[in-house]
Amino acid sequence: MKQRKSYKLSAAEIVQLIAPMGGCVATDRITVDGNRVGYMCRTEPINDLDSGWQFLAGDESQEYVDVADNSGVYDVNTIANYDPEIIPFLHFPIGSEFERDEVSGNLTQIR
Numbered sequence: 001m002k003q004r005k006s007y008k009l010s011a012a013e014i015v016q017l018i019a020p021m022g023g024c025v026a027t028d029r030i031t032v033d034g035n036r037v038g039y040m041c042r043t044e045p046i047n048d049l050d051s052g053w054q055f056l057a058g059d060e061s062q063e064y065v066d067v068a069d070n071s072g073v074y075d076v077n078t079i080a081n082y083d084p085e086i087i088p089f090l091h092f093p094i095g096s097e098f099e100r101d102e103v104s105g106n107l108t109q110i111r
Contacts, residue, residue, distance in 0.1 A: 005072075008034035009081060017080045018087060022051035024076045027065065029057035030083065031072060037083040037107070041097040051076050052094055055086070 008031060022045070029035045038058020045052040053076055056065070064070050080087050085107055089098055097111040 005032050007031050009078075014078055014081045016077060017084060018077050018090065021076050021090065022049050023073050024051050024053035024055060024079060025071055026055040026074055026079050026082075027057060027060055027071045029060055029064075030055055030079065031074065033057070034082070035059075036100065037079070037086050038100040039098070040086060040089065040107070041111075042092060042094050044094055051090075053079075053090070055079050055083075058100060 005028065030037060035057035037055045039056045041054050042052045043054065060070075076090060080090070089096070089107065089109075092098075092109075095111065096109065098107045098109050100106070101108045
């Protein structure tokens with residue numbers, strides 16, 4: 001039986017920070033462990049409800065990412081609550097990629 005996740009933020013702590021823009025995928029390293037977004041990319045949406053955004057802490061192994069239970073689908077606003085630093089980049093086009101610079105600690109565009 002699948003274990004219930006214990007999210008870092010409760011539903012009551014999620015506030016509306018951005019206009020609705022659809023869903024995204026984020027790993028448990030962000031939503032459960034509470035890490036900041038270390039890598040984000042925007043791919044072609046799979047349907048009208050998908051923003052195309054994917055968020056990772058940046059330290060996940062391929063094996064970790066390959067396990068479906070280690071990620072979830074969320075409203076982009078939810079992930080903005082976990083890490084508001086993503087907000088300025090959310091309207092970048094499909095194909096955009098950002099990673100957290102180890103020196104400055106800021107998200108920077110890599111593609």
